[in-house]
Amino acid sequence: MSEEEHNIVTLSVKNLHKSFGPVEVLHGLDITLRGGEVHAILGENGAGKSTLVKILSGFEPLSSGELLLAKGGGEAELLTEWDNETAERDGVVLIHQEFNLAEQLTVAENIFLGNEIKGRLFLNKKAMRRKAQGYLDILRSEIDPDAAVDRLAVSAKQMVEVAKAQAKNARVLILDEPTAVLTQQESQILFELIERFRQDGVAIVFISHKLEEIEQIADMITILRDGEMVGSYPASELSKDDMARLMVGRELSSLFPQMPALPNEAEVVLKVSDLLLPGNSKSSSFELRKGEVLGFSGLVGSGRTALMETVLGLRKAAKANRGTIEVRGERANFKQLSSARDMGIAYLTKDRKGSGLLLEKGLSFNFSLFSLHKISRLLIDTRSEAIAFEKAIETFDIRMKDKSIVAGNLSGGNQQKLLLAKILEAQPSIIIIDEPTRGIDIGTKSQIYHFIAQLIASGHSLILISSDITEIIGLSHRVAVMYHGELSGVLEGDELDEHEIMRYATGLKSKSQNNKLQQNESETSGISNAQA
Amino acid sequence: MPKLDLKTAGPFIALVAIFIIGVLVNDAFLSSGNLSNILARSSFIGIVAIGATFVITAGGIDLSVGSMAAFISGCMILLMNALMDSIDSMVVIIILAVIASLGIGAVAGLINGLLTTKAKIEAFIVTLGTMGIYRSLVTYMADGGTLSLNFTIGDIYSEVYYGVFLGLPYPVWVFIAVAVIGYVLLNMTAFGRHCFAVGSNESVARFSAIHVDRVKTATYMLQGVCVAIATIIYVPRLGSASGQTGILWELEAIAAVIIGGTVLKGGYGRIGGTVVGALILTLIGNILNLTDAVSNYLNGAVQGIIVIVAVYLQRGAWRRD
Numbered sequence: 001m002s003e004e005e006h007n008i009v010t011l012s013v014k015n016l017h018k019s020f021g022p023v024e025v026l027h028g029l030d031i032t033l034r035g036g037e038v039h040a041i042l043g044e045n046g047a048g049k050s051t052l053v054k055i056l057s058g059f060e061p062l063s064s065g066e067l068l069l070a071k072g073g074g075e076a077e078l079l080t081e082w083d084n085e086t087a088e089r090d091g092v093v094l095i096h097q098e099f100n101l102a103e104q105l106t107v108a109e110n111i112f113l114g115n116e117i118k119g120r121l122f123l124n125k126k127a128m129r130r131k132a133q134g135y136l137d138i139l140r141s142e143i144d145p146d147a148a149v150d151r152l153a154v155s156a157k158q159m160v161e162v163a164k165a166q167a168k169n170a171r172v173l174i175l176d177e178p179t180a181v182l183t184q185q186e187s188q189i190l191f192e193l194i195e196r197f198r199q200d201g202v203a204i205v206f207i208s209h210k211l212e213e214i215e216q217i218a219d220m221i222t223i224l225r226d227g228e229m230v231g232s233y234p235a236s237e238l239s240k241d242d243m244a245r246l247m248v249g250r251e252l253s254s255l256f257p258q259m260p261a262l263p264n265e266a267e268v269v270l271k272v273s274d275l276l277l278p279g280n281s282k283s284s285s286f287e288l289r290k291g292e293v294l295g296f297s298g299l300v301g302s303g304r305t306a307l308m309e310t311v312l313g314l315r316k317a318a319k320a321n322r323g324t325i326e327v328r329g330e331r332a333n334f335k336q337l338s339s340a341r342d343m344g345i346a347y348l349t350k351d352r353k354g355s356g357l358l359l360e361k362g363l364s365f366n367f368s369l370f371s372l373h374k375i376s377r378l379l380i381d382t383r384s385e386a387i388a389f390e391k392a393i394e395t396f397d398i399r400m401k402d403k404s405i406v407a408g409n410l411s412g413g414n415q416q417k418l419l420l421a422k423i424l425e426a427q428p429s430i431i432i433i434d435e436p437t438r439g440i441d442i443g444t445k446s447q448i449y450h451f452i453a454q455l456i457a458s459g460h461s462l463i464l465i466s467s468d469i470t471e472i473i474g475l476s477h478r479v480a481v482m483y484h485g486e487l488s489g490v491l492e493g494d495e496l497d498e499h500e501i502m503r504y505a506t507g508l509k510s511k512s513q514n515n516k517l518q519q520n521e522s523e524t525s526g527i528s529n530a531q532a
Numbered sequence: 533m534p535k536l537d538l539k540t541a542g543p544f545i546a547l548v549a550i551f552i553i554g555v556l557v558n559d560a561f562l563s564s565g566n567l568s569n570i571l572a573r574s575s576f577i578g579i580v581a582i583g584a585t586f587v588i589t590a591g592g593i594d595l596s597v598g599s600m601a602a603f604i605s606g607c608m609i610l611l612m613n614a615l616m617d618s619i620d621s622m623v624v625i626i627i628l629a630v631i632a633s634l635g636i637g638a639v640a641g642l643i644n645g646l647l648t649t650k651a652k653i654e655a656f657i658v659t660l661g662t663m664g665i666y667r668s669l670v671t672y673m674a675d676g677g678t679l680s681l682n683f684t685i686g687d688i689y690s691e692v693y694y695g696v697f698l699g700l701p702y703p704v705w706v707f708i709a710v711a712v713i714g715y716v717l718l719n720m721t722a723f724g725r726h727c728f729a730v731g732s733n734e735s736v737a738r739f740s741a742i743h744v745d746r747v748k749t750a751t752y753m754l755q756g757v758c759v760a761i762a763t764i765i766y767v768p769r770l771g772s773a774s775g776q777t778g779i780l781w782e783l784e785a786i787a788a789v790i791i792g793g794t795v796l797k798g799g800y801g802r803i804g805g806t807v808v809g810a811l812i813l814t815l816i817g818n819i820l821n822l823t824d825a826v827s828n829y830l831n832g833a834v835q836g837i838i839v840i841v842a843v844y845l846q847r848g849a850w851r852r853d
Contacts, residue, residue: 314738338741347739355739358732360799369729369740376722422740 008035008201009071009171011056011092016065018051023401025051026227028065033172033203038194040206040214040235042247043224044413044441049207050097052224053174056205057094058087091171095161095178103150108132110149111164135163139193154181162193173197174205179213180439183300191217209441211240225249248443255446256474257453259293266290267328269461270345270430272311274323277303277485283323284487286480288430288461293452295476296465298505303485304465305350308432312340312347327430341370346428348419350435350465352412356419359408363400363418364389366407371426392421397447413444420451431455432463437471449475469498483507542845543792543808546838550815558822568701570811570818572693575703576762578810580781581788582714582803583758586751587655588786588794589718589801591731592648594752595659597759598781599667600640604763605773606670608633609679612689622688633760640666641756645749663782671775678774686771693768703765707807710761715803727751731798787835788813791842812838 011033018026026048033039033056041049054060055067061082069090070076079086087093101110108125111132117124132145141159149157158178165173175194179187194204194217208214214221214235221238223230223246230246238246266289276283284307288294296304309315311325313334325332327343334340337347349355357366367389368375375381375388392398396417400410407415416436423431436452437445452475455462466472472479478492481504488504489511503509554561580597587594608629615625640662647658673679681689695702718724726747729737737744767773790796791812792805813835820828 336741336743337739338743341741349739351735354733355735358729358736358799361728361732365725365728369725369736369742372722372725379716379720380722380725382720426741 009069009091009203010034010076011172011203012068012070012076013056013062014066014068016052016055016067017063018048018055018060019063020401024063024227025401026055029224029229031222031229031232033205034220035171035201035203036198037219038198038204038206038217039220039222040208040218041222041224042207042211042214042243044247044443047224047247047441048227049224050176053094053176053205053207056087056172057092057174058082058084059094088168091169092174093165093168093170093172094174095158095165095176097176097180099157099161101149101157101160104148106146106148107136107143107152107160107163108145110160111135111145111167113164115167131167132163135166138166138196139163140189155183155186158182158186158190162190170197170202172203172205174207176207177209177439178206179208179210187213209439211243211442214243215240223247244442247441255442255449257450259453259475259477260291260457262289262292262477266292268326269328270463271326272323273325275307275310275325276321276323277306277310278321280485282486284482285323286487286490288463290461291456291459292478293456293462293464293476295472295479296463296482297467297469297472297479297501298482300467302482302505304482305434306485307482307487308347308434308463308465312337312345312432314347338373341426341428344427344429346370346423346426346431348423348431348433348436350438352415352419353408357407357415357422360406363398363403363405363407363410366418367392367422367425370422374426388425392425396421396451413440416440416444416448420448424455429459430461430463432465434465435467436464437466437468469501472501473498481505483510540793540802540805543805543812543842546791546842547808547812547815550812550819554815554819554822557819557825561819561822564699566818566822568696568699568704570814571704571707572701573818574810574814575707576766577781577784577788577813578707578807579710579758579762579765580755581785581792581806581810582710583755584785584789585714585792585794585801585803585806586718586727587755588789588796589731589798590727590748590751591734591798592655592748592751593659593786593796594644594755595656595782596640596644596663596666597755597785598778598783599663599665599670600637600756600759601763601766601778601781602670602773602775603640603666604633604636604760605767605777606673606679607636608763608767609681609771609773610673612685613682616682616685622685625685626689626692630764633764634757637756637758637760637763638753639756640759641753642749644756645752648752649745649748667775670773670777674774676775678772681767681771683771686768689768690771691768692765706761706765710758711803711807718801718803723747723750727801728799731800733799784813784835787839790839793842793846809842 013029013031016026016029017024029052041052043049051060055062067079067082068076069079102113105113108129112128117127117131129145136143136145136159139159139162143152143156143159149160152160158181178190182190194206197204206214206218218235220232221235221243222232223243225247268287269290270288273285274283275285286294298304306315310322311334313336322333325334327345332343353359364385368385372380375384398414398417398421400414407418410418420436436448452462464472464475473496476496478490479496479501480490481488481501483505484507488507489509491500491504560566580601584594584597611632612625612629615628619625644659644662647653648655692702697705718727726737726742729740729742730744730747734744788809789806791809792802792807794801794805816834816838817831820826820831820834826834
């Protein structure tokens with residue numbers, strides 16, 4: 001057996017069961033991961049993907065079943081002692097969804113963290129820098145090995161994680177939703193990299209909700225549903241529709257619900273004029289009408305979240321810069337979110353874990369936090385709180401193992417539904433939602449779209465910030481596009497087209513707020529006049 | 533059957549165990565005089581610790597409570613002595629001093645709160661600073677010596693510490709009242725929920741329309757008022773104040789809070805646990821006084837061990853979840 005062959009491993013699980021306390025979450029999985037194969041694991045939020053990869057990489061013990069590792073052409077060996085340390089020694093490396101980097105250390109220090117190159121007495125920093133640079137070069141990354149990790153963008157942090165896996169000589173590389181935080185371009189670089197690992201005989205486990213990506217890179221696809229194996233299939237046998245159907249367990253008739261049409265003369269419920277974001281020279285103005293979904297599109301960092309958070313008083317803006325805000329014709333200047341809430345506005349943050357839910361608190365505690373004022377006089381009326389919570393579980397179809405768990409133990413999709421229930425419990429009439437379906441499986445996505453349609457049908461008005469253009473087009477009546485901290489245009493009717501939106505989002509086109517031309521494109525001027 | 537939760541029941545089990553040790557060590561332990569003495573003594577730290585439970589639950593820390601108590605004691609004594617000339621009724625003088633005490637406590641807490649929230653300085657540093665300031669102010673006011681309360685007032689005021697109602701000294705009743713109010717406030721009101729939320733994750737609290745700065749400042753003011761209440765029942769005990777008054781109260785209060793199961797990094801607090809924690813600390817001191825087996829000088833060491841063991845057990849209980 002040549003060394004080359006010896007380097008190829010096969011990791012498999014047989015009849016794997018996993019329970020947390022009395023609750024079983026994985027019910028007998030049989031999966032084989034072969035060197036030189038990209039194996040995609042597919043399933044809705046809560047299907048058990050994350051638990052599975054934690055077991056594979058030794059972060060969680062299994063409850064029953066077998067883990068087997070075969071090196072080269074050799075006999076499969078039963079792994080009895082399997083923890084993170086032994087897993088990494090055998091080359092099984094997990095790249096977490098939330099990265100596992102020491103933020104204060106440099107890139108090079110992180111790459112060799114726990115794996116340092118030592119001289120006789122001290123660390124050999126020079127060698128580590130040089131080797132780190134080598135790994136980064138392979139990734140064609142321009143990251144400086146001496147840069148502090150907390151200064152890096154998310155995508156760069158991911159590169160560091162991949163470089164770290166190289167340093168550990170990964171033979172089984174597990175990537176848990178690696179592209180959720182990457183731009184399309186960065187994702188492509190990652191895929192090239194995965195291809196190189198694959199040719200090198202590494203077994204790759206790839207988790208993603210993006211079916212196109214899976215179609216692009218996977219050799220094998222294993223589908224999980226509610227902790228059960230649906231099956232393992234060669235990727236060539238499945239179409240995207242098959243994947244979605246097997247994952248959800250039913251036909252997805254339509255992802256987007258029929259949206260009620262916007263009445264012609266709908267009153268303006270929210271009017272923002274001349275709001276100027278810090279560091280920008282041009283102000284933004286927009287109007288939201290009753291019963292409307294106003295989409296906010298734009299590239300990541302184009303200022304959509306900043307704009308909304310400034311309107312709502314969550315970010316400080318000099319008074320002059322905030323322009324004027326009118327809610328149903330009434331002037332408002334929100335300094336605290338509570339004043340916006342009291343005027344019937346609710347905001348769903350895109351940072352579900354950092355700003356949305358208290359992960360170590362209970363579900364009902366989280367649920368009522370935004371609307372406590374409604375159920376407390378001197379004391380909190382815990383009975384009506386419990387009733388409202390029960391109702392919300394039903395309305396929003398929040399699924400959990402047990403009502404006493406903390407919010408952090410809910411799956412991502414159910415966390416999002418809980419967050420939605422939380423802000424809607426304050427009974428707002430204007431709802432601003434920011435990236436409501438990021439990192440969420442297709443079934444839950446569709447549910448959230450239907451909630452939005454119901455809200456609109458019952459006379460609510462909604463601003464939808466999303467980086468998913470299909471979602472924006474599928475749900476919005478009109479779409480506001482931001483570019484570099486300012487509103488480059490509000491599109492409607494025939495203009496609601498993916499390419500047209502991208503033109504505004506990338507600054508190729510722009511409509512002037514004051515009916516003046518900002519960019520010298522002749523067609524823009526026509527639209528601009530029509531808009532006025 | 534509800535399973536036994538070590539996190540909740542732990543401090544109480546420890547209290548019972550220490551109590552049994554007390555019974556075994558010395559017959560005098562169970563005398564009503566000794567028991568009511570233990571309760572009265574734990575009132576001071578207990579009341580301060582209830583305030584500290586709010587501060588810590590909301591993610592803060594207040595190191596200034598001991599010197600704040602000394603400062604308020606000094607102010608009360610100076611005020612009462614000064615009012616002797618102009619007001620005849622001793623009771624009126626005492627009531628005025630009590631009101632002043634509560635006011636100073638609230639303002640001192642407000643200062644701590646504003647410095648942490650508006651000036652955005654870490655609570656540890658702010659209260660380390662105010663701790664030094666109050667301690668030095670009281671030493672200055674006493675000119676390096678001791679401030680003594682006028683004997684005529686002292687005689688009347690001493691009733692507040694030594695008086696007994698239904699078999700229990702007044703300080704114990706005050707302790708019970710503060711504990712009950714604290715329990716209701718922390719566990720049954722929106723303010724209490726807000727404390728948990730702010731201590732758990734400030735950003736989530738802000739995005740849940742909670743006035744984070746206001747909640748944090750309110751906890752420091754509550755702490756100040758609790759210190760004032762403790763001082764009001766403490767002054768008549770000795771009738772004096774000096775640079776040595778209330779020394780290390782902050783550490784004992786924090787110890788009581790932690791023994792009781794409140795999490796030091798915030799987000800989770802238990803008033804009942806704090807009361808038990810304060811009782812445990814006083815019991816240890818008392819038992820060491822009643823036995824020759826361990827020197828009384830080791831009181832601090834035993835308390836320290838208890839704190840460490842308590843936290844260790846709580847962490848262990850969490851891991852297993």
